[in-house]
């Protein structure tokens with residue numbers, strides 16, 4: 001956290017969502033309540049630290065765009081249903097929609113859903129694992145994730161197979 | 175169209191590219207006919223040099239397009255939003271297989287064919303490969319031996335630019351190599367262990383068609399040094415990997431002897447029974463549907479294995495009711511691919527303080543070792559492995575739980591080194607594996623579409639099993655942990671090394687082509703793509719198509735000049 005706290009009582013998005021609010025991404029596909037939910041989940045999966053987080057990278061807008069333009073209608077329905085699952089999960093545990101839960105509650109919901117894909121037992125877990133992967137791929141293929149958080153080398157030149165890791169310090173994004 | 179050509183070359187992929195180069199450089203006026211559109215080197219490499227965030231959908235193909243237009247092609251690892259224009263649209267280019275006998279026909283119809291898309295692994299065949307049929311009785315004896323093709327391997331390697339290391343291996347002869355690429359720490363370690371513990375096995379750096387150090391000849395064609403970007407299938411405007419567009423096409427163009435006709439589908443070869451010669455080809459303009467006949471003294475079919483076979487089967491006349499040059503009845507039979515999707519992978523626990531730089535467009539290779547010096551009781555012939563070591567990046571998040579700061583911090587570092595080996599094995603020629611024209615169904619240009627039937631049989635299945643067992647054993651004895659063997663038999667075709675349906679042979683009764691890739695039945699008809707192959711060996715085949723094409727071209731010109739054609 002950057003020590004900034006933004007009073008967004010109704011949304012209660014974390015500080016790292018600052019960029020999103022600033023840019024005011026208008027969703028193309030999702031209704032605003034689902035878009036807020038997506039935004040909050042993206043933020044919880046990859047928060048802003050000393051480097052940009054998922055929201056800074058526009059991952060919420062990216063996923064909304066992908067759902068609008070890239071996804072098949074089956075995938076679109078799956079995501080709409082999936083956001084409902086997450087709300088159901090929140091209602092069951094905390095008697096509120098996901099976006100109305102406290103940060104701690106949200107994290108506990110996501111941790112419960114965050115199971116390795118192969119061992120996902122129900123649709124809710126399976127959906128979350130897929131959504132999480134969408135956030136991760138969206139982030140690490142974005143400019144912020146790929147070239148600020150990690151290293152990106154457009155034109156490497158010669159391949160060198162065995163260098164001290166410290167020379168790089170972080171992972172290549174591709 | 176001016177009809178005054180010495181030769182017509184059908185298809186502009188790896189084989190056709192070599193045919194136009196060799197024929198034009200020997201002074202022939204050549205017409206190249208390509209069914210796909212023109213591709214412009216550089217300009218049409220739309221995704222080249224772009225970072226993922228600069229590509230639409232970060233490079234992913236919209237789901238509906240993928241399932242509707244690329245139902246087959248999507249099985250190929252190289253298909254993405256920046257390469258899809260180099261793959262056929264499956265809806266427009268159908269073929270038929272039995273539901274439970276799938277065959278994946280991966281194709282690119284454009285100027286340059288699949289030379290734009292290939293992974294560029296380039297290995298010589300050895301004497302063992304050319305004598306295998308004769309020794310164990312599968313298929314027919316090759317009409318050539320290693321020494322017939324060796325000088326042509328030299329020739330094509332020098333021009334194409336093949337990076338590799340000299341190893342002195344009998345089963346994988348050395349060639350004219352540019353400097354080898356580097357192995358990483360784990361690969362060097364695994365190599366050491368494998369070679370120490372398995373005395374007849376070796377692990378070498380892959381041999382690939384990349385300019386690690388361009389020669390004057392390469393530079394003169396406008397080609398340059400490879401930059402280790404590993405996004406070659408999008409096209410490379412440095413011309414740093416071998417393709418028709420980077421190499422053979424500019425070489426042919428500068429002779430001023432080349433005419434190119436794109437968007438023109440060869441329907442069939444025209445046969446003149448009186449003179450016992452092919453006189454030309456019938457073409458269909460893919461856009462206007464106009465038909466035309468074009469003539470030349472020599473016809474070279476290089477439309478890829480199944481493309482050429484389809485043209486030949488469709489070239490019917492009173493003399494050849496079942497396809498031109500098919501008096502043997504072998505045309506369309508003995509389809510082969512390589513068997514793969516069997517191997518193992520695992521993690522290497524050490525070298526955590528080491529990392530690599532650059533995206534090497536190449537891996538390592540373990541040349542065949544079964545049935546080389548000793549006889550294996552379980553199967554005949556053999557397989558090699560491709561593979562390599564790397565440190566996975568954020569993509570490993572797919573299988574690790576966690577969210578938030580800790581996940582992000584974990585992914586900022588690369589994962590442990592991993593190492594994988596995947597086999598490529600020889601498939602035996604078997605006449606039950608075959609293609610034929612459908613009696614009823616035609617494509618939108620009225621050309622009968624292909625039926626394909628090709629399945630793995632006993633020898634292949636045994637080999638696949640041993641592949642994954644061997645891979646596991648080698649990895650485990652090299653200090654790799656958590657070794658996961660796999661054996662998911664991929665549909666034939668997916669190794670994209672389809673070959674064999676118009677084979678070469680000594681006997682006109684059991685083969686279509688002679689030792690110079692010349693049709694036994696039609697002396698001025700030459701077939702030099704993968705359809706000519708009498709066996710499949712286990713090495714990636716395109717370098718051999720190049721050498722056979724260059725050899726056949728040189729020979730055809732000689733025969734022409736001597737008045738023998």
Ligand SMILES: Cc1cc2nc3c(=O)[nH]c(=O)nc-3n(C[C@H](O)[C@H](O)[C@H](O)COP(=O)(O)OP(=O)(O)OC[C@H]3O[C@@H](n4cnc5c(N)ncnc54)[C@H](O)[C@@H]3O)c2cc1C
Pocket residue numbers: 184185186187188189190191207208209210250252280281282283284285286287288289291292293294295296438439440441476477478479481482485670671703704714715716717719
């Ligand atoms: C992703 C991928 C990776 C590969 N990796 C390797 C590798 O590492 N090593 C290796 O050795 N091989 C590899 N291959 C295989 C290699 O690409 C082929 O073996 C090679 O391209 C065959 O050359 P060709 O000229 O016979 O056919 P192609 O390159 O397919 O060219 C045939 C041309 O003929 C045209 N054509 C077809 N029908 C007609 C017609 N009726 N009329 C006019 N024109 C026609 C086509 O449009 C095409 O341009 C790979 C292939 C792919 C797709």
Ligand code: SF4
Pocket residue numbers: 384399400401402403404405406409410411412413414415535
């Ligand atoms: S890796 Fe080499 S050949 Fe491939 S695109 Fe980059 S520069 Fe070109």
